[in-house]
Amino acid sequence: MVKDMTKGSPMKLILGFSVPLLFGFLFQQCYNLMDTVIVGRFLGKENLAAVGATSSVNFMIIGFCMGICSGFSIPVSHKFGAGDHSGMRRVVANCIWLAAVFAVVMTVLTTLLCRHILVAMRTPDNILDAAYSYIWIIFLGIPVTFLYNMTAGVIRALGDSKTPVIFLVMSSFINIGLDLFFIVNLHWGVQGAACATVISQGISGLCCLLFMVKKFEILRIRREEWAPNRHLIGTLCSMGIPMGLQYSITAIGSVILQSATNTLGSDAVAAVTAAGKISGFLACPFDAMGSTMATYGGQNVGAGRLDRIGQGLKSCILLGAAYSVIALSISLLFGRSLAKLFLDASETAIIDNVKLFLTMATAFYFPLALVNIIRFMIQGVGFPTFAILAGVFEMAARTLTGFVLVPTFGFLGSCLGSPIAWILADAFLIPAYFHVKKKLRGIQCSGTDCNFVPEEI
Numbered sequence: 001m002v003k004d005m006t007k008g009s010p011m012k013l014i015l016g017f018s019v020p021l022l023f024g025f026l027f028q029q030c031y032n033l034m035d036t037v038i039v040g041r042f043l044g045k046e047n048l049a050a051v052g053a054t055s056s057v058n059f060m061i062i063g064f065c066m067g068i069c070s071g072f073s074i075p076v077s078h079k080f081g082a083g084d085h086s087g088m089r090r091v092v093a094n095c096i097w098l099a100a101v102f103a104v105v106m107t108v109l110t111t112l113l114c115r116h117i118l119v120a121m122r123t124p125d126n127i128l129d130a131a132y133s134y135i136w137i138i139f140l141g142i143p144v145t146f147l148y149n150m151t152a153g154v155i156r157a158l159g160d161s162k163t164p165v166i167f168l169v170m171s172s173f174i175n176i177g178l179d180l181f182f183i184v185n186l187h188w189g190v191q192g193a194a195c196a197t198v199i200s201q202g203i204s205g206l207c208c209l210l211f212m213v214k215k216f217e218i219l220r221i222r223r224e225e226w227a228p229n230r231h232l233i234g235t236l237c238s239m240g241i242p243m244g245l246q247y248s249i250t251a252i253g254s255v256i257l258q259s260a261t262n263t264l265g266s267d268a269v270a271a272v273t274a275a276g277k278i279s280g281f282l283a284c285p286f287d288a289m290g291s292t293m294a295t296y297g298g299q300n301v302g303a304g305r306l307d308r309i310g311q312g313l314k315s316c317i318l319l320g321a322a323y324s325v326i327a328l329s330i331s332l333l334f335g336r337s338l339a340k341l342f343l344d345a346s347e348t349a350i351i352d353n354v355k356l357f358l359t360m361a362t363a364f365y366f367p368l369a370l371v372n373i374i375r376f377m378i379q380g381v382g383f384p385t386f387a388i389l390a391g392v393f394e395m396a397a398r399t400l401t402g403f404v405l406v407p408t409f410g411f412l413g414s415c416l417g418s419p420i421a422w423i424l425a426d427a428f429l430i431p432a433y434f435h436v437k438k439k440l441r442g443i444q445c446s447g448t449d450c451n452f453v454p455e456e457i
Helices: 010-043 045-053 055-082 085-120 125-140 142-157 163-185 190-215 230-262 266-282 284-302 307-339 348-362 365-380 385-409 411-440
Strands: 443-446 449-452
Touching: 010 045, 010 163, 010 190, 010 266, 010 284, 010 307, 045 055, 045 125, 045 190, 045 266, 055 085, 055 125, 055 142, 055 230, 055 284, 055 365, 085 125, 085 142, 085 230, 125 190, 125 266, 142 163, 142 190, 142 284, 163 190, 230 266, 230 365, 230 385, 230 411, 266 284, 266 307, 266 348, 266 411, 284 307, 284 365, 307 348, 307 365, 307 411, 348 411, 365 385, 365 411, 385 411
Parallel strands: none
Antiparallel strands: 443 449
C-alpha cells in the first residue's frame, strides 16, 4: 500500500513510516549480529577477528551498492509525489538497467581485487586466509545486494515501508538457520557465514521483486517505458553515484582506521568487531530515521510542499535526541553482558575493550543522529553532492585517527574514530541544510515541472 507523506502530521507520518523501517534494520543487523555471534562462539576469536577485519572494506563496497540504490529511488519518490505515474515507471525501468550494469562491473572488479586490498590493509597473517574466504563470497553476492536494495528502495519511495521489512524478517530467520547448518553441521567455517548472508538476501530480494510486480499496478512497466533514456540515466546517476560515493568515501577513512587497528593484533580486531556489531545494532533507529527523511523530503519537494520539510526535520531530530539517551544507557548498563554474546567470559581484556569502544560510540550518538537525519533529508530534496562532501569530512576524521591517534593512544584511539567523524560531518551538514533551505525558497513549481531559479535579492 502506497503512502502519501505530503499531508498530515509530520511527526505521525515519520513515526508511522520509520517504525517498520526500524524493525527491518534491526532484523538486518540481527542476522549480521548472529553471523558474528555464531562465528565467535563456534569458530573462535581468530575467525571472529577475520570477519571483523573485512568490515571496513565490506562497508566501502556494499555501502556503495546500497547508496546507489537509495539515490536511484529519490527520483521515483519525486515522480510519485508529483503524481506522474508514467514518468515514475520510466524512472524505475532505467533504474533496473543501471543496477544490472553496476552489479556486473562491481562483482568482477571486487572479486578480483579483494585479496590485494586485505593485504594492503595489513590484515594479520593468522587471519588473512579466513578473511579472504569470507569477503570473496560476500562480493560474489553483489548482484543480490542490488536486487534487494533496488526493489526495497522503489517500494519505500511509494510510501510502503512495511513490506520490505516483512521479507527482511523472513530472510533473517533463514540466515540464522543457514548459519547454524553451514557452520555447525557442514563445518564450512567463515565461508558458511558468508554463504548464509548471500542466500538469505537473495531470497528477500526476489520476494520484494515479486511483490512489486504483482501488487503495485502503477509499477507495471509498459513496453514503450522500458526504453533506456539518456536524460533519465543522467538524472539517476547524478543522484545514485554521489550517494554511493558518500558511503565509499566515508569507508576509505574506515579502511585506514581498520588498517591501523590491525597493527594492534587480532585481539584488538576481535574487540572492535564485537563492539562494532553491537553499536551497529543500537544505531538502527538512526538508519530508519535517515531513510524516512529521504522519502519524506523527496515526496514533499516533488509535491511543492516545501513548508513541511523543516517541520519534519525538527520532529525527527527530537526523536533522535530521545533515543540517543536510551542507547547510552543500554551501553553503560549492559555493555559487558553484550560482549559475552561473542566472546568467552575468560577473555576479560577483550571484553573490557568492547565495553570501552561501545561506551565511547553511544556517548556521541546524538551527532550520529544529526548526520543521518540531515544528510538524508538533503539528499531526498535533491542535493546529493552534499552527501559526498559530508563523507569527505568523515573520511578525514578517520584518516587522522588511523595515522595519529591509534599509533599514539592504541585501542583508545580506535574508539575515537567514529565520534570525531560524526562531529566533523555535522559541522558541514548543519550549515549545508540552511543553504539548501535558502535554495529551496527559489524553487518555482508549476504542475509536475520544478526548476531552480535565482532567489530575488
